[in-house]
Amino acid sequence: MLLKFPREQYKKVCRLYTLIFLMMLICIFTGIQQSYCQIGISPSRLFFEGKPGETVSQVLSLSNSGTRPFEFALSLKDWKRDSVGGKIYEVPGKFPHSNAKQVKLNESTIVINPGESKKVSVYMEIPKFSTDSTSTNSILYFTQTTAEPQKTENPAIGIKVAYEYGIQLFYTPYGTKTGDLEFQEFSYKEALSGKQKRQLIIKYKNTGNINKTAMLKIELTNQKTGEEIKITPHDLAIMPQDTQLVYIDLPENVTSGDYLIIAMLDSDSNPNHNNIKVAKKTIHVK
Incomplete structure (x- = not known):
């Protein structure tokens, strides 16, 4: 069904959606705690190194400065950059230099309570046999499972916001060509x-x-x-x-x-x- 709003109300709705979109952008990939995001996750990028056949790990730090608990679902995706540097996302294993299927986690969801800090271990299983010396990558998403209602000037307009944070994961084989x-x-x-x-x-x-x-x-x-x-x-x-x-x-x-x-x-x-x-x-x- 197509909803129609009076002109002034339409402008308010547009401004609200713009604000929500900007909040989402600020929370993604920052790796720093934003007061209005309430959740801090760092670092924003993890770099893995190791020998073929090894399982190596890195640790993420999470904190909740808010007054309510947050639950996040953890998921992995492939990503690459387009011709002007923008990111393109796909399902795990879609892109040739993906390491998403080599990443292992101890949990698929995590709850962080008010004032709490937690550590999340991220594991990388390095292939035993590989002739490719190119760096691989993926992205780990923390997606809020329950969207939060947002106050608006018009109670009839129901707006909910769910936060999502992305952590870039990189693996570089030993002896990889650095180049320029x-x-x-x-x-x-x-x-x-x-x-x-x-x-x-x-x-x-x-x-x-x-x-x-x-x-x-x-x-x-x-x-x-x-x-x-x-x-x-x-x-x-x-x-x-x-x-x-x-x-x-x-x-x-x-x-x-x-x-x-x-x-x-x-x-x-x-x-x-x-x-x-x-x-x-x-x-x-x-």
């Missing part, structure tokens, strides 16, 4: 209409067999005035042997003229050598 992050393309696109924004487009690749994180820093220099403009750094994450595109809006204070652009990829994945990659490009901004 490398720039592949660097271009500039002018705005074709008033609604579009001027953009820098960067394509980069992970040549290694491990997941990598990096910071992308960009500086523009006006070649006539010498004015330097720094763009807010971007956090990046990329899967093994993967390629990504990054779209960066040019700040409004960049006036027309010729600019030298320096882009820097700073990765901490290999402490044994310099991990900063630099790309330069000259552009004309209309």
Whole structure:
């Protein structure tokens, strides 16, 4: 049945759903305790290492700062990143570099009472025989089993919110190729209409067999005035042997003229050598 609301009531409903959605986003993957989320789970990522045939473990810490108990169902999923770094989720074992079926838990549900702290052990069974030296991954979800009613301005609108937390799980075999992050393309696109924004487009690749994180820093220099403009750094994450595109809006204070652009990829994945990659490009901004 299609529900129809008066215009003002419709706006309130939309604002409420937006707020709930934002709360869900804040609670997922943070690994830190939020006062309005009441539940703290850390760390947000677990890294496993071990020899073939071993079972290794890591520990998660949970806490409840609220005034009511919470029950969570534990489940596993595959995940990977798309061409712009967004996450795609699937059932366990769907993606080629999944370790979801190697993860073992002591419980499928957990209850954490007000003021309580608990530890949850996560086990990884490392395959005895494998010729693949690529890092594997999965995600462990803690999903609240009972949604909580939320107060609204209109009691007739029943809204319930269930919190969900995701913990990323990684396994890296011994001797895995670390590789580097490398720039592949660097271009500039002018705005074709008033609604579009001027953009820098960067394509980069992970040549290694491990997941990598990096910071992308960009500086523009006006070649006539010498004015330097720094763009807010971007956090990046990329899967093994993967390629990504990054779209960066040019700040409004960049006036027309010729600019030298320096882009820097700073990765901490290999402490044994310099991990900063630099790309330069000259552009004309209309």
